[in-house]
Amino acid sequence: MASSHLITTCATLAALILFVLVGAKVLPSAIGLSKASQPAMVVAFLLNTAIILFGWRRANDLTHTLSALKSAEQEALANAYTDHTTGLGNRRSILRELERAFREGGAKGALLILDLDHFKKVNDLYGHATGDQLLQFTGETLRQEIPETGFAARLGGDEFAAYVPDASVAEEVARRIVALLAAPVSLGPVKTQLSVSAGLAHLNRGLNPEEVLRRADVAMYSVKRSGRNGLAWFDEEMSRQLQNRVALEEEIRAAIEADEFVPFFQPLISLESGELNGFEVLARWRSPTRGIVEPVEFIEVAEQSGQIGALSMRVMEKALQEAKEWPQELKLAVNISPIQFRDPRLAERIIKLLTETGFSPRRLEVEITESSLMEDREQALTIVQSLRNCGISIALDDFGTGYASLSQLQTLPFDRIKIDRSFINALGQNEQSAAIVETITALGRSLNVPITAEGVETPAVREKLAAIGCADAQGWYFGRAVAGHVASMQFAPKVEQPGAQSPLADRGRAGGKKW
Structure with missing residues (x-):
C-alpha cells in the first residue's frame, strides 16, 4: 500500500513539472502576452494547476478511504451478528430476526431453544476441538432442518435457537432436530452421543423478542429439571414455577447470610x-x-x-x-x-x-x-x-x-x-x-x-x-x-x-x- 502511494505521488509530480515547463513556453506566446506580464501569468497558471491536481488527489484519497471504511463497517456488522464457530447467527441476530417477524409476519411463528445435555463432558473427555466439531454439527443440523424462511443462531456455549415462521409445524421440526442430535455422531476418531433438551414458545402479539426468548428458555429448563432429553412448550405454570424458584434462590441466599x-x-x-x-x-x-x-x-x-x-x-x-x-x-x-x-x-x-x-x-x-x-x-x-x-x-x-x-x-x-x-x-x-x-x-x-x-x-x-x-x-x-x-x-x-x-x-x- 505504501509503495503504491509513493509511485502515484512521483508520477503526479513528474506530470506536473512537464506540464508546467511546456505550458510556460507555449501559452504566453500563444495568447500574445507581453514579456512583462508573462511571469505573473506563469505563476497564476502554476497555482491553478496545483489546486486542480491537489483537489483530484484528495478526492481520490477520500474515495479509497470511504471504500475501506465501508468494508470495515460491513465486516464489523458481520462479526456483531455472526457466531464464528458455527457460522450461524448469534443472540443479537436472532433478536433482530424476531423483531422483523413481529413487524412483518404478524407474530405467527414459534421460537425453539435447545441445549446439549452434558456437553461439558465432551470437552473434558475429548478436548475443545472435538467440542467445537459437535457445535458445528449441531449448527449444520439446524440449517438443514428449519424451513428456508426460518433462522438459526447459537446463543452461546451449547445453547442454540431457531425461528420457525409457521408455528403449526414448529413442534414437528423441533422433534426431528432433537432426534437427530440425540443420535450417535462420529467426530473424527471420536464417537459420542448426547441428549438434547428443547423448549418452544409462540410469538404471541403483545410480547417482544426478549420475552419470547425468555419463555422458550423457561420451557427448555423445565425439560432439564424433568430429566432432560425432551421437548416442551411454554405455559404460564412454568412461568410461575420460575418466579417461585427465583424467589427461593433469593431466600436461600439471605438465609446463608443470616x-x-x-x-x-x-x-x-x-x-x-x-x-x-x-x-x-x-x-x-x-x-x-x-x-x-x-x-x-x-x-x-x-x-x-x-x-x-x-x-x-x-x-x-x-x-x-x-x-x-x-x-x-x-x-x-x-x-x-x-x-x-x-x-x-x-x-x-x-x-x-x-x-x-x-x-x-x-x-x-x-x-x-x-x-x-x-x-x-x-x-x-x-x-x-x-x-x-x-x-x-x-x-x-x-x-x-x-x-x-x-x-x-x-x-x-x-x-x-x-x-x-x-x-x-x-x-x-x-x-x-x-x-x-x-x-x-x-x-x-x-x-x-x-x-x-x-x-x-x-x-x-x-x-x-x-x-x-x-x-x-x-x-x-x-x-x-x-x-x-x-x-x-x-x-x-x-x-x-x-x-x-x-x-x-x-x-x-x-x-x-x-x-
Missing part, C-alpha cells in the same frame, strides 16, 4: 453390637417464616444456583464445633455435593475447618457419590486423595445407583460403602433387591470394606441385614435426625430397644433428601 442453616444428626448403629458408632450430618433450614425445612426443599436449588458450597461449609463448620467434645470414638459423616468437586480448593477448605474447630480428622468421614467422580475425574481424585492423606475417611454413598460403581472401587480404595436406601426399602419384598444387597455385602467383605445400609425402617429389615453381614445401618428405625443438643444426650453404649422413649429412637418420618 446463618439460618444448621446441622442435624442421624445415628449410625453397629448391627453386630447395637452400639452407637457416630452420626451422619444432615442440613436443615431453620427459617423464621417456613419453620424447619427439609433438604429436599432447598438442596437442588442451592446446587443449581451456585450456593451449595457456602451452605455446605457453614453447616459442616457448625457440626464440627458441636461434636468436637463428644466421645472420641464417635465419627461424624458429612455429605459433599458433586457440585463442590468443581472447586479445586475443596480439600483445603475442609482441612482448614478441621484446624479451626479442633476436630480430629480421624473422626471425620466424607461421603461422596459416583457422580462426584465423573465430571472432572482427575480433580475429584486429587481432592479425595488429599483428604485421605490427612486421615479423613472416604465413603462411597448411594452405591448401586450409578453405572460405574465397580470401576470406582478399583480406582480408589474407599473406607466404607453405603448401600442406597432404594435397595434396602425393597429388601423384604423384592428378590432382586435382596440379591443386590447380599452381593454388595459380599463384595465389601472381600475388599475388607465395611458396608452401611441406609433407610432401615423395620426390625425385620434390621435382622436381615445383620444376618447377611452388613456392618452398620441408619434409618428411621434407629432414629431420625435431631439437633445437636438432643443428639448429645444420647451417648448410651447400646441402642437395643428403639422406641419413642429417647429422641434418637424417635421413628417419626423425618423424610427429606440427603446431601
Whole structure:
C-alpha cells in the first residue's frame, strides 16, 4: 500500500513539472502576452494547476478511504451478528430476526431453544476441538432442518435457537432436530452421543423478542429439571414455577447470610453390637417464616444456583464445633455435593475447618457419590486423595445407583460403602433387591470394606441385614435426625430397644433428601 502511494505521488509530480515547463513556453506566446506580464501569468497558471491536481488527489484519497471504511463497517456488522464457530447467527441476530417477524409476519411463528445435555463432558473427555466439531454439527443440523424462511443462531456455549415462521409445524421440526442430535455422531476418531433438551414458545402479539426468548428458555429448563432429553412448550405454570424458584434462590441466599442453616444428626448403629458408632450430618433450614425445612426443599436449588458450597461449609463448620467434645470414638459423616468437586480448593477448605474447630480428622468421614467422580475425574481424585492423606475417611454413598460403581472401587480404595436406601426399602419384598444387597455385602467383605445400609425402617429389615453381614445401618428405625443438643444426650453404649422413649429412637418420618 505504501509503495503504491509513493509511485502515484512521483508520477503526479513528474506530470506536473512537464506540464508546467511546456505550458510556460507555449501559452504566453500563444495568447500574445507581453514579456512583462508573462511571469505573473506563469505563476497564476502554476497555482491553478496545483489546486486542480491537489483537489483530484484528495478526492481520490477520500474515495479509497470511504471504500475501506465501508468494508470495515460491513465486516464489523458481520462479526456483531455472526457466531464464528458455527457460522450461524448469534443472540443479537436472532433478536433482530424476531423483531422483523413481529413487524412483518404478524407474530405467527414459534421460537425453539435447545441445549446439549452434558456437553461439558465432551470437552473434558475429548478436548475443545472435538467440542467445537459437535457445535458445528449441531449448527449444520439446524440449517438443514428449519424451513428456508426460518433462522438459526447459537446463543452461546451449547445453547442454540431457531425461528420457525409457521408455528403449526414448529413442534414437528423441533422433534426431528432433537432426534437427530440425540443420535450417535462420529467426530473424527471420536464417537459420542448426547441428549438434547428443547423448549418452544409462540410469538404471541403483545410480547417482544426478549420475552419470547425468555419463555422458550423457561420451557427448555423445565425439560432439564424433568430429566432432560425432551421437548416442551411454554405455559404460564412454568412461568410461575420460575418466579417461585427465583424467589427461593433469593431466600436461600439471605438465609446463608443470616446463618439460618444448621446441622442435624442421624445415628449410625453397629448391627453386630447395637452400639452407637457416630452420626451422619444432615442440613436443615431453620427459617423464621417456613419453620424447619427439609433438604429436599432447598438442596437442588442451592446446587443449581451456585450456593451449595457456602451452605455446605457453614453447616459442616457448625457440626464440627458441636461434636468436637463428644466421645472420641464417635465419627461424624458429612455429605459433599458433586457440585463442590468443581472447586479445586475443596480439600483445603475442609482441612482448614478441621484446624479451626479442633476436630480430629480421624473422626471425620466424607461421603461422596459416583457422580462426584465423573465430571472432572482427575480433580475429584486429587481432592479425595488429599483428604485421605490427612486421615479423613472416604465413603462411597448411594452405591448401586450409578453405572460405574465397580470401576470406582478399583480406582480408589474407599473406607466404607453405603448401600442406597432404594435397595434396602425393597429388601423384604423384592428378590432382586435382596440379591443386590447380599452381593454388595459380599463384595465389601472381600475388599475388607465395611458396608452401611441406609433407610432401615423395620426390625425385620434390621435382622436381615445383620444376618447377611452388613456392618452398620441408619434409618428411621434407629432414629431420625435431631439437633445437636438432643443428639448429645444420647451417648448410651447400646441402642437395643428403639422406641419413642429417647429422641434418637424417635421413628417419626423425618423424610427429606440427603446431601
